[in-house]
Amino acid sequence: MASNFQTDTRQMLGRLRGVMSEDAAGQARLDRITQLIAEEMRTEVCSIYLFRDEDTLELCATEGLNPDAVHQTRMKMGEGLVGRVALSGKLMNTDDAPATKGFRYMPETGEEAYSSFLGVPVQRLGEKLGVLVVQSKEARVFSDEEVYAVEVVAMVIAEMAELGAFVGEGAAMSARHQQPVLFRGGTAQEGAAQGNVWLHEPRVVVTNPFADDPDREMERLSEAVETLRVGVDRMLSTAASGDKEQLQVLEAYRMFANSKGWMKRMEEDIARGLSAEAAVEKEQSAARARMSQVTDAYLRERLNDLDDLSNRLLRILTGQGSVTGAEMPDNPILIARNIGPAELLDYGRSLKGIVLEEGSVGSHAAIVARALAIPLVIHAERITTEALNGDFILVDGDQGVVHLRPDDSVISAFRDKMAMQAQAQERYASIRDKPAETLCGQRMTLMMNAGLMADLPSLESSGAEGVGLFRTELQFLVRSQMPKRAELSNIYARVIEAAKDKRVCFRTLDIGSDKVLPYMRAVDEPNPALGWRAVRVGIDKPGVMRMQLQAFVRAAAGRPLTVMFPFVAQREEFTLARAEMDKALERERILGHPLPERIEVGAMLETPSLAFAPDSFYDEVDFLSIGGNDLKQFFFAADRENELVRRRYDTLNVSFLTFLEQIVARCEAHKTPLSFCGEDAGRPVEAACFAAIGLRVLSMRPASIGPVKSVLRRTNLRELKAVIEEARQTGVMSVRPAVMEYLKEKL
Structure with missing residues (x-):
């Protein structure tokens, strides 16, 4: 049955504003919000569930349920109707909750058989914070106006949570952007760095979601949108005429910037009591929610365009996040969802580290980071929503770990690690001009990889x-x-x-x-x-x-x-x-x-097929270089961009080492110079094994030359080859354990 009730959104927001302005602790504020919404919606129950961790929701405030259940009732993502709303990020509106798929009765809440259920996700720009629920005994489907009102309140709760409105004594939430956070991502460039956060696209915080003067808010929005349109037109006029793809992107920008539907929705939001900034962010959050559900690449790109335009519009309205006026901190660690190579090169060597939410080990950003020898961690999910400019941060590119706002014990351990690395670098510097000659007298040639002029000074300093x-x-x-x-x-x-x-x-x-x-x-x-x-x-x-x-x-x-x-x-x-x-x-x-x-x-030589090319090829080619990164992924049929499989197969696997030995033998038979180039060449244990099976030239990133040379100069290749052969004869999958035991005794 459809609802006959009507809710005045502006009135509800006005009362909500009064609650937010009260001098009260965070829990008291949430309690007052649930009371207010229940009154305005004429429902018996209003409850707020918030995430305690990525997978657990907790009842943090309620009007109508058992107050003793607050902070006691918890559920997993997807569990019950509340969990389903959290999982999908979509609202649920039903007049028969007990008959709805996924319904779960929670006796500890004192919950009666409430028929009507409206659950709305509390989220901010794609970040899930919780679920706002209203329930009533009367079987009714909530009207569009009522749904809109609850959605607006959910958005305001998300904004106020961002500002720390619900923390303090008896807090329902821990203070955001203040606690230590650990991110586990993937390694794209090794190394360790400490410094302060510099956001590539600083987050805009809406400090007042309420409209003081709706007419003035309409004017502000109109002026900001006009500024945005002029900016897009200017970009179009200066774009390269032959660059069709760039023009297509900018045309899409202009289409959105001139969209009457987009403008109308934001104006309606303001008319119902939101500020201009909150109206923009409400539409942006809706676009982000749709984007997470869309699989079509073209539609995702278009929603991404709208997201970018919304960011630009918010910066115009608030003056936040503009590059001018913002000063990069000392020892900046760049944080971004993703970044292109040209943008990264603009920052240059001023960066101490880079952390991306997206990216890949073979991405343009990773290539530039390696060229600049800057530690890079990828797949650090949600870091752009958690980090603020200036936050202290530790980046461990060796382990793919990031510590944001770490405590003293973590900082101390991390600095010990950096000190040990610095001592090792001093040791490597002492052998920089000495040959990479093994204990058995074999002379190795260590070369470096490069891609920018900025790499070339490393040619001398690394000893390459x-x-x-x-x-x-x-x-x-x-x-x-x-x-x-x-x-x-x-x-x-x-x-x-x-x-x-x-x-x-x-x-x-x-x-x-x-x-x-x-x-x-x-x-x-x-x-x-x-x-x-x-x-x-x-x-x-x-x-x-x-x-x-x-x-x-x-x-x-x-x-x-x-x-x-x-x-x-x-x-x-x-x-x-x-x-x-x-x-x-x-x-x-x-x-x-x-x-x-x-x-x-x-x-x-990056494909297994070339190893089996006719003899005439080996006579024709002046030299061969094994491209280890690609060769390994094709040999094992394991995509090196896929975190599920890329670490599954070991370089020191017996099959792969045997294959490399066959290549070495063919090149020796035809007197074809051979080298090994790739990440594995720069790993001391792997490099020693390559030398033991006959490879004499290795090419790696400059920072790896010292560690590799240090191990080679203390290794007897004949002994190591015997260790490899003995391990192979036992039928093991990888010779790594045997090699590590040998090197541990000798080094």
Whole structure:
């Protein structure tokens, strides 16, 4: 039966404002809110349930249920009608609660058989805080106006919770943004850092959700929206005319900014008693809630556009979060949902650490973080809603752990760890200029990976003997349009000059999969890592490859040049790519440009298929570099971006080591120079095992060279090889336990 009652939302908000202005403790405020809502809604029961942890709701205030049940009654997410509302993030409105799926009777609350049930989620910008419930004995479906009123009150409760209105003696909630919080994420760049939070997109706090003067609030909203529209139009007018995707995004922005429906809903919210800021945030929360339910990628992008516009509008209204006037703290730790490579490079080396809610180990941000040697933790869920600018924070990139506002004992332990790392770095510095020679007299070559000019000073400070991999895609990823050949040639020339006489191996453009150029149309592929990427793109669209190869030749200016093609899966791909190199050399000769004094053209072995290429391939290629990151994921069929499987398979697995040995043997038979490049090369235990099975050149991030050299100089490879062989003979899955025991005794 439909409700015959009507609720005056403005009147309810007016009374609610009075409750909030009273000088009372947090629990008393919540108690008064439940009384007020029950009176205004003409219901026997009003209850507020709040989350005690991520999965547990607690009855924190009630009018109509047994007061002794407050702080005693708890339920799991999804349990009962209240738990279902919390789980779905959607309201529930029924006139027959006992017959509704999921109903659970709770005798400890003194609950009678209430027929009507209206449950509304208490949430702020997608963050679930609890559930607001009204119940009545009379069987009735609450009207749209009544539902709206309860939704508005739920939103105000969320806003006031953000401001700490419900803390204090007898508090229903703990103080937000004050308690220590531990986040467990994933490691994308190792290292440890301490500092203060710097939010990439500072959260806007609505300090007054109530409208003092609705007419004035309407004016403020109108003025702010006009400012927003002008800003979007300005962005459109300055956007690159050839950048179709950027224009499409901005056109979507303009469509939302001029949306009459969006504006009308916010004006209705103000008319019912909300401030302009609260009206914007109410619509933003609704969009975020819809976004969490949408699986269609296009719709999610559009809702994301609306979310971004709402943030811009809130900043205009409140003046909060603008970059101007905000000063970055000392030792800044960047916190963001996600971030692009160009934005991250704008911050540069001023950052001490980075923590992202999203991201991946192969993302653009991770590539730049590695290049800048900045610790990076990804998948730190909800950190952007919990952290505030200036909060003290510890980032453990080795473990993928973040301590926000840590207590003294955690700080002390963390600083001890950092001190030990600093001492180790001093020890590594003492052997920087010494060779990576093992106890059995085997000379190893340790190279470094790079991708930015900012990496090159590490060539000398780390003790690296050259650059085993220079990633060239970063120069493409951080631009809004394709770089010109002259620009690339100038960059590559500076790299060669900075390396002085040391070898630099340039890897041609490795795009596709997770590395999509912002000015190229993305190809929708079911499995991008196994799709159209790297050398495959270069062969099918040779224009960019030719331009880049010519830039390499001009940068060399008669000096030695080393070029490597990525993701070669069969000999024919290398032959075609090598032919493009020959064409570039011939073109430069005709133009009268000096040719390299010596040129090496190699390939990255990242697919198992290339290990079984014909002998003629091993004779044709000047060198090979094992791309360990990709090779391992394809060997084990385990996506390295998938946290469920990427740690499941060990690099020191007997099968993988045997496979690597086969590659080493083939290269030795054909006198083909071979190196290993990837994260595992920079792990001392793995590096020692690689050396033991015959690999003589390892390329890694600069910070890993010291630890790897230190272990190699104290290891006898013949003894270690015997340990590996003995473990293999016992039928173990991995040789790691045996190797670790040996190294523990020897080091």
